[in-house]
Amino acid sequence: MKRSRVIIAFIALALVLFPLVVKSDYYQHLVILALMWVVIGGSWNLLAGYTGQVSFGHAVFFGTGAYTAGILANKLGISAWWGMAFGGITAALVGLFIGWVCFRLRGPYFALATIAAGEIFRLIATTWESLTEGMVGIMILQTFRSKLPYYYLALLLAAASMFVFDLVMKSKWGFYFISIREDQDAAESLGINTTLYKNVSLLISSFFTGMAGAFYMNYMAFIDPHVVFSLHYISIMAILVGIIGGVATIWGPALGAFIMIGVQETFRSSIFGLAPRWVSQSHALVFGLLVMFVILYMANGVVGDWPKIKRLFLRRP
Amino acid sequence: MTVFLQSLASGILIGGIYALIGIGMTLIMGVMGIINLAHGQLMMVGMYITYVLFAFLKIDPYISLLVSMPALFLVGVVIQRFLLNPLMKIEAILPENQVLMTVGIGMVLTEIARFIFSSDYKSTTTAFSSQVFFLGTISLNAPMVIAFVIAVALTLILFWFLLKTDLGRSIRATAQDKEAATLMGVNSGRITIITYALGAALVAAAGTVLLPIFYLFPDIGGPFTLKAFVITILGGLGSTVGAIFGGVTLGIAESLGATYFGMQYREMVGFVIFLLVLIFLPGGLKRLTKI
Numbered sequence: 001m002k003r004s005r006v007i008i009a010f011i012a013l014a015l016v017l018f019p020l021v022v023k024s025d026y027y028q029h030l031v032i033l034a035l036m037w038v039v040i041g042g043s044w045n046l047l048a049g050y051t052g053q054v055s056f057g058h059a060v061f062f063g064t065g066a067y068t069a070g071i072l073a074n075k076l077g078i079s080a081w082w083g084m085a086f087g088g089i090t091a092a093l094v095g096l097f098i099g100w101v102c103f104r105l106r107g108p109y110f111a112l113a114t115i116a117a118g119e120i121f122r123l124i125a126t127t128w129e130s131l132t133e134g135m136v137g138i139m140i141l142q143t144f145r146s147k148l149p150y151y152y153l154a155l156l157l158a159a160a161s162m163f164v165f166d167l168v169m170k171s172k173w174g175f176y177f178i179s180i181r182e183d184q185d186a187a188e189s190l191g192i193n194t195t196l197y198k199n200v201s202l203l204i205s206s207f208f209t210g211m212a213g214a215f216y217m218n219y220m221a222f223i224d225p226h227v228v229f230s231l232h233y234i235s236i237m238a239i240l241v242g243i244i245g246g247v248a249t250i251w252g253p254a255l256g257a258f259i260m261i262g263v264q265e266t267f268r269s270s271i272f273g274l275a276p277r278w279v280s281q282s283h284a285l286v287f288g289l290l291v292m293f294v295i296l297y298m299a300n301g302v303v304g305d306w307p308k309i310k311r312l313f314l315r316r317p
Numbered sequence: 318m319t320v321f322l323q324s325l326a327s328g329i330l331i332g333g334i335y336a337l338i339g340i341g342m343t344l345i346m347g348v349m350g351i352i353n354l355a356h357g358q359l360m361m362v363g364m365y366i367t368y369v370l371f372a373f374l375k376i377d378p379y380i381s382l383l384v385s386m387p388a389l390f391l392v393g394v395v396i397q398r399f400l401l402n403p404l405m406k407i408e409a410i411l412p413e414n415q416v417l418m419t420v421g422i423g424m425v426l427t428e429i430a431r432f433i434f435s436s437d438y439k440s441t442t443t444a445f446s447s448q449v450f451f452l453g454t455i456s457l458n459a460p461m462v463i464a465f466v467i468a469v470a471l472t473l474i475l476f477w478f479l480l481k482t483d484l485g486r487s488i489r490a491t492a493q494d495k496e497a498a499t500l501m502g503v504n505s506g507r508i509t510i511i512t513y514a515l516g517a518a519l520v521a522a523a524g525t526v527l528l529p530i531f532y533l534f535p536d537i538g539g540p541f542t543l544k545a546f547v548i549t550i551l552g553g554l555g556s557t558v559g560a561i562f563g564g565v566t567l568g569i570a571e572s573l574g575a576t577y578f579g580m581q582y583r584e585m586v587g588f589v590i591f592l593l594v595l596i597f598l599p600g601g602l603k604r605l606t607k608i
Binding site for chain 1: 352354400403404407408411413414416417418420421422423424425427428429431432539543546547550581582584585588589591592595596599
């Protein structure tokens with residue numbers, strides 16, 4: 001117990017000091033993205049890992065948050081930072097609608113409906129040009145030139161989200177969520193309103209993902225439908241972050257976010273420019289192979305299968 | 318009126334092919350209880366096989382059905398045998414592991430295709446490519462009609478196989494009640510492999526007959542995977558008859574949507590139907606017929 005607190009304090013200190021030590025914009029950028037993914041991966045994990053409702057469409061909430069911020073700046077002329085306040089709320093409303101449609105059915109319907117929702121939102125964002133500018137995308141001016149404010153904001157968001165997820169999972173709600181995942185009928189028979197608590201889980205999850213989306217809009221200053229509503233680069237990435245780190249653990253998605261950003265960037269930069277150029281085009285292939293590998297051999301992720309991994313390395317001294 | 322009939326006719330034609338795509342998906346759904354999210358990507362592989370045969374050996378796309386279907390059957394066997402069946406034994410928290418696996422498979426297939434063929438658009442032509450039939454005032458283009466006829470023929474053969482042969486009966490038994498089927502001496506491991514391979518072969522056939530009509534590029538799989546599950550939901554999960562009605566309904570709806578709302582809404586029509594079915598008719602068309 002005490003040892004883990006020391007480790008947490010150490011990690012927190014390292015993350016706070018990181019941008020003061022490492023001045024490179026490039027590495028700061030990578031850590032900012034990783035921190036954003038901590039939020040999204042954690043949100044996905046709350047819904048899928050703990051509550052057992054596997055979402056294939058977290059891009060819906062991410063994109064809704066991002067577009068809320070973008071449209072506020074673009075159409076109403078107020079700062080896109082208001083999106084940080086409203087992005088989460090609109091994403092949660094969208095989440096409620098999806099939950100209302102899907103949670104009356106069981107099994108794979110939710111997974112399917114979330115994919116469909118992702119595609120519907122992408123198509124809407126593409127075709128409703130008077131609101132979203134369509135394929136042109138929305139561009140705003142970045143507020144800060146330095147990366148430091150964004151870095152600390154992302155850190156704050158990531159820490160806040162993990163704190164909330166931890167709090168929720170230690171509360172009564174957390175036990176309801178897990179009971180729904182383990183056996184919905186048993187949970188129902190014990191008097192748990194399973195539909196209500198699935199929606200609660202979805203609400204929290206979509207809220208934080210929407211916040212992350214609004215942050216993305218402010219930080220990148222440019223969005224278009226194919227980036228923020230992308231099935232592969234947002235929805236599938238959220239799943240990967242969750243399962244590679246370890247589903248149904250608080251630290252899993254956080255670790256997964258750093259691993260995934262690391263892997264993605266390693267391949268995007270052709271293994272730091274050492275490998276030939278075609279390697280940089282293969283990062284989607286690597287993603288796919290990683291999904292297959294992780295599911296076959298590390299179904300519970302790095303954190304969940306940590307004892308297994310430790311044994312593997314200790315066996316040959 | 319002519320416009321309406323014209324859209325209706327082309328909707329039915331494309332719907333017949335959609336039905337072929339949907340049947341493969343619904344068979345897999347029925348037997349294994351998983352949604353195969355690599356379905357469209359398997360179709361894409363079938364299309365590329367046909368394209369290669371056409372571009373390098375000048376083989377007519379319709380003849381290459383004889384190559385693309387067995388090839389994808391083998392691909393299906395490999396996927397089910399080495400990637401999906403082992404997952405049954407793995408203890409994992411998430412129930413949707415196999416579905417995630419199919420997503421991974423789909424991504425890998427798409428990216429391999431992009432590696433080999435780049436993202437360029439490809440197409441093939443056949444002897445009938447530009448021919449048009451007239452039925453009263455309605456014009457039907459020849460590749461569509463041929464594709465429809467082949468799709469219907471394959472569907473009929475499939476039904477004969479499912480209803481009359483031993484293997485087909487075993488597949489239906491496994492779909493109805495896996496444990497009971499196992500107790501009756503059905504090797505359910507083998508049945509899952511055959512079913513997945515059959516689904517892959519059917520969708521490859523759909524891809525092959527669609528190639529003279531559509532442009533081919535690596536990302537074509539994704540939209541067809543989505544169409545396939547819209548059909549599956551529309552028809553009722555696991556219902557083969559439902560998949561046929563689902564396919565034709567989707568084809569007609571898309572065609573009418575494109576005519577009366579505009580081309581850019583063509584894709585959206587399917588999803589709107591999907592949501593409406595989920596809200597008002599959970600269980601799909603199967604619920605109406607009680608088959």
